[in-house]
Amino acid sequence: MKLFVSEGNPHCLKAVAALEVTGVNCEVQYVCHQERAVPFFDHPVLPAMLLSSGMYLFGSNAICQYLFEERRKESNQLCIQWLEWEATELQPALLQALHMAVLQGKGSEVSKVLQGPLKHLDQSLIKGNTAYLTGETVSVADVVLWAALYPFLSDSSLGLGEQKSVKTWFDRGAAMHGFQSAAQKVLQGKGLQGMKSYMQMQPAPQSSQCRDTQPCKSNPAEVSLSYRTENIQRCFSTKLHLHLCLRKHVLPQEGKRNLLVTSALPYVNNVPHLGNIIGCVLSADVFCRYGRLRDWNVLFVCGTDEYGTATENKAIEEGLTPQQICDKYHAVHSSIYKWFQIDFDFFGRTTTEKQTEIAQDIFWRLHKHAFLLEETVEQLCCENCKRFLADRFVEGTCPHCSYPEARGDQCDKCGRLINAVELKEPQCKVCRQTPVVRSSKHLFLDLPKLELQLEQWLDKSTSTGDWTANAKQITRSWLRDGLKPRCITRDLKWGTPVPHPDYKEKVFYVWFDAPIGYLSITANYTDEWEKWWKNPEQVELYNFMAKDNVPFHSVVFPCSLLGAQDNYTLVNHLIATEYLNYEDTKFSKSRGVGVFGDMAKDTGIPSDVWRFYLLYVRPEGQDSAFSWADMATKNNSELLNNLGNFINRAGMFVTKFFEGCVPAMELQQEDKKLLALVGWELQQYIQLMDKVKIRDSLKHILNISRHGNQYIQVNEPWKKVKGGDAERQRSGTVTGVSVNIACLLSVMLFPYMPTVSQTIRDQLNAPEAIISTMLQGSGTFSCTLTAGHRIGTVSPLFQKLEMDQIEALRKRFGGQQVFDAASVPVPAAVAEAVTVIGVDPERAKELTQAVAEQGEKVRTLKAQKAEKAVIAVEVVQLLELKELLALAEGKSPEPAPQKGKKN
């Protein structure tokens, strides 16, 4: 056993005193204040005690307790209570008093600070009426408090002797031999002044500035405004790239790689959130921009998916026609994608004549080749509204759990899937009449008949194309379960009409209809659309989507096209992302959690920075999360300090040291090494991008600027430029190489941050041709800014994101607080005091959500076969939440009925 202490440290006095008083045999080593005695701490912590087991103790009170235990004096509850009081109440006061007395020479004022604790001590002693704090014998509490108070109470000049009981108690300790010897050893008889060197190393006590109470320093709105004006204006004033403006009616070309790229069609009613944006359109956009740099012939189409029940519902809700609803939301989508600089060749919609034409053609072909089956389906029909009711238009009592507000397709309470005709007491959601069961004929796509053909095609496509792992896996699991016929018709009005005379009141089911949107949107872009869609020999089809959309693109839609037998282009590369969470929870429109596309621009953060961060955390291979703080960190560390810093320095050196002209370069070994390194990173970037590993290849761009920063740092061109000719020459070479790397970076950045990329080339006055030369083949990094080239005006590319600003944004888009309030049950002790819990609809809403989430959690745990104890805990919490919910709804907790979602 070994005790490490330093002289003049008041905490060490406690430990040494405990050692002397208990007489435990222990080596004591005196070290300096800065000694790092505890190996797992990077900073000095004294006293510290090394136990024979090799374990270290670092708390002074814990050390004292341990020493007393060695003498079989285990701390009782009263001891622990005194020690806790000493640590939390007395120590802060003592620290302040020491600061005043030792460093500020205000010894006379310490009584003010110590008065409160001393009074408490005095009263306790009087009340206890014992010789020592915890009884008639000395305990660890006495020693710790004696030692803590010793510097003050032994100094009669401070006038702290008012409390008689304290004085009597203290004198008992001061008279003990062991205690005196300890004081002598640690303070060397110097009293307070013996602690001067120790106190000088302590931070000044600031009891009021706690973490929680720190005020927000600046007004976040102001910060974001200034950010916006400075940064965005610059962004918007930049010219569009010439190459992109000239793109008109791209058609497949002989001898070129012809890429047809689609991104999953967003459903028109939903404003896309960041997860949707990164999942499809942004990922596809990056790849298309990259493809154009590679001189591939790329067509990028997308559009809004507009038909279906949800639109019809929304129309009824808003009192508009479905077409008006679609027009309204299509515009919302367009403007969001425009802000995010999604560079579609065409962004269309599914409610067009071409859609009807093509969908009906495919239908007739399927019909002709006998891939359609007819079946009679029992359905609910509202006689009042004169129509068959789609699942979402019916509500009733769940046949399984008797929940009164079950939807036509699923019960919100028990979660079971329901066939609408099984509902008890069904109601039409529009008119509240009871619908009747009618049988109605429907058409089914005969998937089992197409299965063999599909599997043959899939084998070829997945083995030759780039399918993400999740896409392959989801597809496999669908095939493994076996395909069943799927109904392609619906009794709705808002949809593509079924042309068959026997079904003239019906429309196509969205899953059949929506993917045909890719074709019809292309047809609206060019009359020669068949050159893309009926040309599998020349065209490679890329589908971008989130993983939930995979089966429709890999199984169902290919079956429609295969069955139609018209030489359709089928998907070659299926790129599916995982999910993006929002701050460790899910995006939720109803709870207002998360950033939705239309809000991003209101944050004042430039579109390029949004793109960068979303791509940096792109859920590639695994789920990932959007986090505000992380976004600020990435902006500040990667964009500002790494990338922006390097490019800015390179440009500034040319401007400041070489009159704005690129200096002559004479490459040395070191420069060649750097160029080789950069070349390697460039090749990695290209290899990954070719495989649509968008997130991974972004890292290689950042690596290049990291290498560049190091290169500048090591070579110090700003110093060498002031030296002799040789040194000046060297400085020129380093600057020239750096500015050329900056040029390369601008090209590599183009897919990710188009505006910044253009800004860099503008600043460097770089020829536009470089943009299409550097990424040819396996990547060539050439010197494009040769000696004598005059660059433009260099200015910073990025702006710091302040934590305050980010914190404000996080709060604004929060959701976190909702979650907190719902998941923190009132502690039992407090609940007792609150006799009446009022009915609170707001809280009920929150709790409903919490109950749903907790229920989901329990189900997941059960599905994962988690430990029983773990499940039990979650179940208990679920029951608690349900109880709280019942209270908040003003119901008695027992049968716990809950209010379901409205839709």
Next chain:
Amino acid sequence: MALRELSSLEKFLGSNKPNKYRTQGDKKVPVLQNNKGRPVVGLVTIACHLAKEAKRPELVGDSAESRAVVQQWLEHRITKVDGCKKEDIKTILKDLDHYLQDKVYLAGNQFTLADIFMYYGIHPLIVDLVIQEKEQCVNVTRWFNHIQHYPGVRHHLPHIAILRNSIYSSRQH
């Protein structure tokens, strides 16, 4: 906050009837009003008291050494973690991370009150961490995740999702 922690501890200990608490002073020090004898004052003191009452002495340590370690971390919690300043957070997490490098629980291989109360105390710090920072203190995150899933501990605190796979490359950028 302290009251919530204590009520969670009670639930963890499985006591059927909750105790009555009040707080005293500006710092809201919790006080347990005992019908027999004097009141029990302070978070650590009450916690040790409850563990003893529930006949779970192993929660405060089953040897002199582990008792000292438990007390030391409880002391650390109430003196260093509580009310720590923004600039201290990094140090606190780094220290703990080093410490937990070769340990399952704070007192070695045994779950104790130290784990429960350090978990409660450090929760607000972990909530604010970004993914990368969590990855930088893997041992703390591992321990934290372990404790938050330890049956019956979490109660009043929201669950914090810990990603299983690191998403940042191990190189420190």
